[in-house]
Amino acid sequence: MKKLILSLLLIMILSGCMTLLNIKLPDGVYVVGNFSNGVPNPEYKMALQGDFYTLELPSSALNFENDIAWYQVVVVENGKPVKNTSGIPLWKQLVGTTVTVYATPNLMENDTAKGVGDSEKETPPWYCAGDFNNWQHEEMTYQDGKFVLNTGYSVSYGETIKYKIARNTDWTPYEEQFDGTSxxxxxxxDAVFTADKDGTLIIEFDPKTSTLQAYVK
Incomplete structure (x- = not known):
């Protein structure tokens, strides 16, 4: 992971050097990792398919350490990197021969996971725990492409709830704990939600965009 972070710092440095030298990276959306030496590589350029940019990565290209491999997504515009995600983990246990990465650049924010997901994240189970259940994990239900938990918990207008999702009931692997940002x-x-009305708390996770939200029904 340190190598990946250093490589992305190198991207930013190189982008400035490239401007001085009038050298530009090809515009596009790239999956970046140890497999690409930490820089945008045409071999790992994503293609627009429907609503998402996608790329299928062979698991053989991934560098797993303690069963976790990392990647990031970088958006290049006018020859320079303009957006990059935080590191996104892949858990070896749920990765097959390939993993598909999805990106929605208009949702992306620098140094967060927002706007990016993958087929490993689409694979159940996901659990949710928070103030609403004394931090006891409850398995989420996969429906219509999202993981949903109807908590059955009644909230009041203005009430604040903290929560988070994870792969296991013991929080492992720790890299797969998600707070809606990283x-x-x-x-x-933790993710934080303040109820805008009285009702029942619902929590929803979109694994293709790493969007975690709560709302009142």
Whole structure:
């Protein structure tokens, strides 16, 4: 992971050097990792298919350490990187011979996981825990492409709830804890929701865009 972070720092440095030298990267959306030496590579350029940019990565290209491999997505415009995600983990246990990465650039925010997901994240189970259930994990239901938990918990207008999702009931692998911004969310990195009305709390996770949200029904 340190190598990947250093490589992305190198991207930013190189982008400035490239401007001075009038050298530009080809515009596009790229999956970046150890497999690409940490820089946008035409071999790992994503293609627009319907609503998403996608790329199928062979698992043989991934560098797993303690059963976790990392990647990021970088958007290049006018020859320079303009957006890059935080590191996104892949858990070896749920990766087959390939993994499909999805990106929605208009949802992306620098240094977060927003706007990017993958087929590993689409694979159940996901669990949710929070203030609403004394932080006891409950399995989410996969429906219409999203993981949903009807908590059955009644909230009141203005009430604040903290919560988070994870792969297992013991929070492992730790890299797969998600707070709606970053994977690898640890203690005190929780999603926060303030109820806008009275009703029942629903929590929803979109694995293709890494969108985690709560709402009142």
């Amino acid at each position: 994977y690898n969310a640890r203690e005190n990195q």
